[in-house]
Amino acid sequence: xxxxxxxxxxxxxxxxxxxxxxxxxxxxxxxxxxxxxxxxxxxxxxxxxxxxxxxxxxxxxxxxxxxxxxxxxxxxxxxxxxxxxxxxxxxxxxxxxxxxxxxxxxxxxxxxxxxxxxxxxxxxxxxxxxxxxxxxxxxxxxxxxxxxxxxxxxxxxxxxxxxxxxxxxxxxxxxxxxxxxxxxxxxxxxxxxxxxxxxxxxxxxxxxxxxxxxxxxxxxxxxxxxxxxxxxxxxxxxxxxxxxxxxxxxxxxxxxxxxxxxxxxxxxxxxxxxxxxxxxxxxxxxxxxxxxxxxxxxxxxxxxxxxxxxxxxxxxxxxxxxxxxxxxxxxxxxxxxxxxxxxxx
Amino acid sequence: xxxxxxxxxxxxxxxxxxxxxxxxxxxxxxxxxxxxxxxxxxxxxxxxxxxxxxxxxxxxxxxxxxxxxxxxxxxxxxxxxxxxxxxxxxxxxxxxxxxxxxxxxxxxxxxxxxxxxxxxxxxxxxxxxxxxxxxxxxxxxxxxxxxxxxxxxxxxxxxxxxxxxxxxxxxxxxxxxxxxxxxxxxxxxxxxxxxxxxxxxxxxxxxxxxxxxxxxxxxxxxxxxxxxxxxxxxxxxxxxxxxx
Numbered sequence: 001x002x003x004x005x006x007x008x009x010x011x012x013x014x015x016x017x018x019x020x021x022x023x024x025x026x027x028x029x030x031x032x033x034x035x036x037x038x039x040x041x042x043x044x045x046x047x048x049x050x051x052x053x054x055x056x057x058x059x060x061x062x063x064x065x066x067x068x069x070x071x072x073x074x075x076x077x078x079x080x081x082x083x084x085x086x087x088x089x090x091x092x093x094x095x096x097x098x099x100x101x102x103x104x105x106x107x108x109x110x111x112x113x114x115x116x117x118x119x120x121x122x123x124x125x126x127x128x129x130x131x132x133x134x135x136x137x138x139x140x141x142x143x144x145x146x147x148x149x150x151x152x153x154x155x156x157x158x159x160x161x162x163x164x165x166x167x168x169x170x171x172x173x174x175x176x177x178x179x180x181x182x183x184x185x186x187x188x189x190x191x192x193x194x195x196x197x198x199x200x201x202x203x204x205x206x207x208x209x210x211x212x213x214x215x216x217x218x219x220x221x222x223x224x225x226x227x228x229x230x231x232x233x234x235x236x237x238x239x240x241x242x243x244x245x246x247x248x249x250x251x252x253x254x255x256x257x258x259x260x261x262x263x264x265x266x267x268x269x270x271x272x273x274x275x276x277x278x279x280x281x282x283x284x285x286x287x288x289x290x291x292x293x294x295x296x297x298x299x300x301x302x303x304x305x306x307x308x309x310x311x312x313x314x315x316x317x318x319x320x321x322x323x324x325x326x327x328x329x330x331x332x333x334x335x336x337x338x339x340x341x342x343x344x345x
Numbered sequence: 346x347x348x349x350x351x352x353x354x355x356x357x358x359x360x361x362x363x364x365x366x367x368x369x370x371x372x373x374x375x376x377x378x379x380x381x382x383x384x385x386x387x388x389x390x391x392x393x394x395x396x397x398x399x400x401x402x403x404x405x406x407x408x409x410x411x412x413x414x415x416x417x418x419x420x421x422x423x424x425x426x427x428x429x430x431x432x433x434x435x436x437x438x439x440x441x442x443x444x445x446x447x448x449x450x451x452x453x454x455x456x457x458x459x460x461x462x463x464x465x466x467x468x469x470x471x472x473x474x475x476x477x478x479x480x481x482x483x484x485x486x487x488x489x490x491x492x493x494x495x496x497x498x499x500x501x502x503x504x505x506x507x508x509x510x511x512x513x514x515x516x517x518x519x520x521x522x523x524x525x526x527x528x529x530x531x532x533x534x535x536x537x538x539x540x541x542x543x544x545x546x547x548x549x550x551x552x553x554x555x556x557x558x559x560x561x562x563x564x565x566x567x568x569x570x571x572x573x574x575x576x577x578x579x580x581x582x583x584x585x586x587x588x589x
Contacts, residue, residue: 011474011481014439200449207435207446214433217395219421219450219498275437 015343019198022277023191030187037176045179049247051288052182053240057261058268058280059189060237065266066275067197068229069209070116071126074133075237075265077115077140078108080256082238083245084144087156090168097169101242105235111136112234113227120226134262141257155252158245169246178247185243186281189236193277196232205229237265267319271326273333282335290322291315348373348534349425349502354393354403356386363389364400365558371502376528376535378549378566380542382578385555387538388430391504394536395427396420407502422451426500428491430507430538436480440471440490443479447497462497469493470519484511489520496527503527505537509544517544524548546570554578 037045061075085107086100095103115136124132144150164171171177196202204225207215216222245251255261264287272283294315301308308314330337349371356364364386371377381387393400399414406412412420421427435443444462453461466475469489474482479490488508495503505524509517521544527533539545545552545566552569554561556578562569569575 011477011479011483011486013476014442014478016439016476017442198455200455203442203446203449203455206437207443210435210437211433213397213417214429214435214494215446215450216417217397217421217427217429218447218494219418220446221416221418 017198019194022194026187026190026194030183033183034180036183037179042174045174045176047289047292049179049182050291051284052179052186053244053247054264054268054284054288055186055281056182056189056240056243057237057265058272058284059186059193060233060235060240061265062233062269062275062280063193063196063236064112064230064233066269066279067202067209068205068226068233069275070226070230071130072133072233073130073259073262073266074135074137075233076257076259076261077133077137078112078234078237079241079244079261079265080137080140080144080253081108081111081234082241083251083256084150084156084241085238086242087158087245087251088150091156091159096167097242097246098167101239104238104242108234108238108241109231112230116227116230117223120223134259137257137259137262141253144253144257153252155250155255156245158249160249169243182243182247185239189239190277190281192232192236197277201225201228267323269333271322271333273336273339276333276335276339279333279335283333286322286334287319290318294318346373347371348408349394349536350404350406351390351394352404352406354390354400354405356389356393356398356400358389362558364393366403367555367558367560368403369553369560369563371534371536372550373501373534374528374532375550376524376537376548378545378552379536379538379555380540380545380552380569381555381561384557386558387555388506389558390555391427391506391538394420395425395504418450421498421500424501425504426495426498426502427504428488428495428506428508430510432484432487432491434479434482434487434490436478438479439476440479440482440486440493441466441475443490444493444497447494451498453497462493465493465497469496469523485513485516488512492520492523500533502534502536505535505539507538507540509539509541517541521548542570 036048040048057079060078061072065071082104085104086097089095089100089103090097119129119132145153161168161170164175169181204215204220207220208222208225212222241256268283268287269280270283271286272281273279298308298311298314326333332340347370352368354364354367355362367390379387392398394405396412396415396417396419404411404413407423407425410423412423435446441459441462444465445458448458448461449455463475466472469492471486471489471493474486482490488511492508509520512520524535525548528535549566551563552566553563554569554575561574561578562572
């Protein structure tokens with residue numbers, strides 16, 4: 001059968017996936033960003049670290065919700081499990097946070113599989129699925145808030161050491177090591193994302209997202225594919241939690257499991273581009289510095305904006321406006337829009 | 346040799362008997378056409394056979410293996426592929442990626458899946474559109490994509506749910522030729538639901554007529570189309586012209 005289908009309007013052509021080029025881009029970015037601490041003042045460096053934490057958090061969210069199509073409003077659960085698992089092991093058993101990080105990934109992945117199984121077994125979809133993820137994160141927050149096992153509302157302080165230690169992921173204030181560790185973790189998260197998308201499971205994940213029934217009919221085990229996706233997503237997000245505690249020396253139930261964490265997992269991806277490799281990173285780079293820009297603006301408003309002096313909440317307003325603008329003007333996010341423009345050339 | 350054996354399958358939805366005690370067998374390498382008026386239960390029967398829904402009663406065997414109530418992906422892996430009447434592309438992927446995923450789901454390694462997919466895509470006449478985003482294809486392209494994905498899973502039995510519907514008459518001929526080649530060269534057993542009588546008459550070795558969930562009759566295309574009950578129930582007055 002050779003007769004081609006008659007064409008009226010030509011459908012859009014997609015470029016063949018260029019995984020190698022993405023990996024090269026990650027490598028270039030890693031090398032360039034490695035020099036950042038040499039040029040940034042300590043205050044700016046802490047903003048850069050926050051950007052990277054946002055990026056890891058959102059890269060994790062993007063696996064499950066962007067590529068997997070299962071919208072999570074509860075990624076605080078995985079962030080918090082990563083934070084609490086590692087800090088509990090550190091404080092109670094003097095276990096290195098590096099090992100704590102791995103343990104947190106396992107715990108978060110296991111929790112993701114359990115709640116994923118429950119939500120999917122009962123065929124929760126769309127808003128109901130999102131609400132169930134939110135409920136599980138809240139459940140963990142309340143559990144942490146009410147169990148002596150993890151110090152209730154007090155949470156944990158990371159014990160300070162007299163000198164820097166790689167084994168304990170602790171360095172003198174302002175050390176560039178924090179940035180480099182966060183950068184390395186972000187790079188690993190990006191590489192894992194790319195390798196995942198390229199892999200069989202990754203292709204299955206996209207297929208299941210696009211059409212579950214067709215995927216099943218073609219022999220793809222839908223439930224197993226989804227559970228692998230949520231496990232990877234939870235594990236990746238938990239890394240952000242572990243690093244967060246080591247960087248800020250403190251965690252409590254609200255910081256770990258509060259819904260604002262879940263929102264911070266979603267926003268970078270939405271602004272950068274949901275379901276794109278680079279979206280969360282770009283979104284984090286836009287959102288991360290916003291707090292500081294608005295805070296500076298409120299402290300020393302430029303001429304004409306003096307009424308802003310000493311007000312609070314500008315960052316929230318800017319977030320909201322930015323989000324509305326992105327959703328209206330760039331529904332595919334910043335990266336998605338740029339990519340489309342590039343491809344149309 | 347009997348490849349597919351469906352025995353006394355029934356399925357109700359909220360008290361409505363969509364499929365009522367249907368049995369049939371399909372010989373290896375043969376083509377069975379299933380016809381019936383709208384609402385006769387053809388798609389529900391397909392769903393029962395392919396595992397998309399479990400039948401309330403009855404059994405489905407493929408080459409001696411009991412697949413009754415098995416999950417769709419297990420039915421697929423056992424060698425039964427299906428297409429959907431309402432096409433279900435993986436919209437964000439290109440045509441080639443759609444087919445490559447199907448090949449991978451059946452054990453083709455990732456590295457060779459694209460090559461395998463390209464052959465299948467060429468075979469169904471979609472070569473020109475292999476890099477097109479699949480949700481931008483017109484109906485004719487989507488029907489062929491359904492077929493291509495099913496073929497990429499190298500099935501023993503292929504269930505086709507109205508692959509010709511929505512195609513222009515000129516577009517049907519090559520698809521029908523392809524189906525004939527599949528049987529003669531690849532030895533694929535075909536079960537197809539179709540409204541277009543010309544296609545049913547030309548392709549089928551035997552025909553099963555459903556009406557209100559039940560088997561009205563079955564037999565060779567000639568026997569079936571000359572059966573007065575069939576003419577009354579489904580074909581109206583002009584058997585060979587209906588729907589074509």
